[in-house]
Amino acid sequence: MPQSPTIRTSLGFVLVAAVCLVFADLAITSINPWLEMGRLLRGVVTPDFSSPGQIGTALLRTVAFAFVGVGLGAAAGFVLSLLFRFRIVRMVCAFVRAIHELFWALIFLQFFGLHPLTGVLAIAIPYAGIFGKVYSEILDEADPTPARILPRRVGVLSRFLFARIPDAWPHLRSYTSYRLECGLRSSAILGFVGMPTLGFYLESAFGEGHYDHVGALLLVFYILIAALRLWVRSRLVPLYMLAAPFFLGTGLPIAWGQAVRFFTEDIVPNPIRQGEGLVALWQWFADLMVNQALPGIGATIVLTQIALVATGALSLLAFPLISRHFTGRITGTLGHTLLVIARTTPEYLLAYILLQLWGPSMLPAVVALAVHNAGIIGHLIGRRSNEISLRPGAAQGRLERYGYEVLPRVYGPFLAFLFYRWEIIMRETAILGILGITTLGFYVDSAINELRFDRAMVLIVITALLNIGVDTLARRLRARLRLRHSPTCES
Amino acid sequence: MLKHALTAALVAALLAPAAASAETLVFTAIPDQDETKLRERFGKVADYLEGELDVDVRYVPVKSYAAAVTAFRNNQVQLAWFGGLSGVRARQAVPGSEALAQGVEDAEFSTYFIAHKSTGLTRSEDFPQGIKGKTFTFGSKGSTSGRLMPEYHIRRVFDAAPQDALERVGFSGNHSRTIALVESGTYEVGAVNYSVWDSAVANGKVDTGEVSVIWETPTYADYQWTIRGDVNQRFGDDFKDKVREALLAMEDPELLQSFPREGFIPTSNSSYDNIRETAKKLDLID
């Protein structure tokens, strides 16, 4: 059995994760972790809706930032997708999407400050990179014949609008609406760094232990996302897009001089600013690498690999919850709800909660990443498994059916989805450093706290390169194992 | 319920004040404790200053110490209630800016080390060597009382970085959370602003059976009001002096109690030279 390359690869990943466990710190250090957990759960099941104005504003801002950010990202990404055959465009897309929304927000906060533009661009820029890539894949997959048989004299625009777009349209649309859901999560999370979205209020409510407020905010957010199909109708989207910019709030006026200073002074390495020469610059860079970048990279990789395998294991356990081969109508609905909650809860938020409850270690991060990502993969694999029709008289026992009939058929797509999320898990791992786990984000956050943007930029670029590396590796593995994917599984 | 929420939100969004006009003085404060408390306190301060200064005054809450400094640097706020370290950073970033006034208590501020009862540590006059090998939380990364001074003393006594001398080191984010995390036992020991602790105890917000003070640091200069150097061009010739006078004249006991400070006294940039030197030693500023 281990001769199969798929199994060998899987075991390889498990082995790497096991080695990482040796270096990982997974203790629960809290003396009474369940006490606070109990209070939180009580708060969540007894939500306090006594300040509907605040909840409504939080929700409205979250939706507005998501629409404007995703809308701009989609428009820019569409233009990029048309130029995707140029290497430089592909590189730019890979780079901007390798940097997490929160890092973009931390950068833009330096020169736009608490202006809506900070939040909008923090979503729009990385999303443009993702849209650029996926749109170009979708357009490439469309049938080329209609365009080929048009006479040469047909204009570029007519050729494109008649022969290319219409057949790609349903795929473009479904991917864009999927990204809108991601955009709502991103938008909510931006509140943690000061944008007026859901995270802003969640952070306050959490910090002060008002778990009933937390419950109310989360509940409304879940409903918003679960009901996405009901309120986001294609006819209404243009209306939303037009209205959204007016609901971003005003923030504080921008000081444009800052933008210039950011590039000409702030991110210039300190030794150069002080005119201390190349030796000092080298010393500065070496210190930064040894004291911050390398430990950060180490922790990021360790946490990523453990979280990846944990995600895989949890996904395989979770998908039967919504698979018709294992559940009835009631249990299926229940499983569905569970997975929706798992994937709607942003991992950043989940890690934040668990860190408060269990104390400082990698465990909260691993659990948060595994739960959120298993919610997504479990959902996709579960749906895939529902397309399988078992022959009559197939294995009757549930365990046998799982092991012999269903799992072998969904294992390929499962690995493809998992590899797709590898880069995403790493991006999130880095960002969780902001919460205090010593991944790269911890050092970025420290540098920004110390107003040392030169260091922050170097660390962010290193994070981006690490992500691009993992993305490349994942693509090679997918190609080697001949795993096909659908682009909508990427987040 | 949802419908109410949406209506309220729509109204709130549409009636939201337009972008701060040139005549609005905007100020912020480092988010060193519970946000509700800060909003309440600085809402009152805004009303008070508006009455004294004849300009519109608006308080904006921020999510981090760095965001407070950045807003000041970007001239999105012109006045701020900083801690010792954040004030030093802000004034370094904005040439010409000035420390105007500090609380009476801020000239001789201090940090408490607090410990969970399970550690068995008790109050002592000397640095508590027993914290070695315990889990430890600072406040914000950018805090003076919650980070700079406690780290300085830990390094001085153990001659090692905190993460090497202690079992685990975290940053809770603010002082209220430090108290909560040590009280719940998530961390065994923490460093907290003495003033936040004292008022939490006075208000019955802390179970002192679970967590207690084990050491008080020597004193240092901390919080202060800092103003940008260019406010006179914008708000009128003697605006800076008017702000200073207004702050020094703050006498409403309820207002002062919300900080809590006995009153405000004049200060200057040089009062914080020691803080700057300490921060340099710890490589927290260039």
Added chain:
Amino acid sequence: MAGLSLRSASAAYGGQRVLDPITLTIEVGEQVALVGRSGAGKSTLLSLLFDAERSDISYMPQELGLVHALSVFHNVYMGRLSAHASWYNIANLVWPFRHEVEAVEAVLEPLAMAPKLWSPVGELSGGQRQRTAVARTVYQDAGILLADEPVSALDGPQAHNVMRTLTSHYATAVLAMHDVELALRYTNRVVGIDEGRIALDEPAAELSPEDLLPLYRGETA
């Protein structure tokens, strides 16, 4: 309007030669049937002819090249995209002009496709799609027609109808056919392809179906 010609053109797929160097000239007024077994190289030859001279040609490949998400109207209209400015085409995409609709309807009528004017092509049957592609070709009104198996999905009367329509609109045409009787009836020159080369080239009037049988048995060598 000139005819078409290929000089020593060859083609290969994945290192495998599918067409030997072929030289072929089509004069104006010639309606040529390309016949031969499937895989003989007919489609490749048509494709080469199209690529050699793409300007005034209507090309109807075997896979039809229809845009499935668009309606029959739009697919037929695409035949004349090059006759209009971009803004006009875009306007027609969003809100078709009445006179364009009437013109397209007139082409669809004889093909019994008028009732399907606004149906998305993706919802049509194979035969209906083929007739849509035929209508597009007729509407395009180019100088030369290249069609690959234009009636493969159509039954008897419809096949005759379509062949009549195509040959009456295009005096110069190259049609790849597998139905020998239709080929002989509607064209005036027959070119037989076998194993990538021209095995037969005669006026249609001088051939009977039996003369073409060797092409299908691989007995031309």
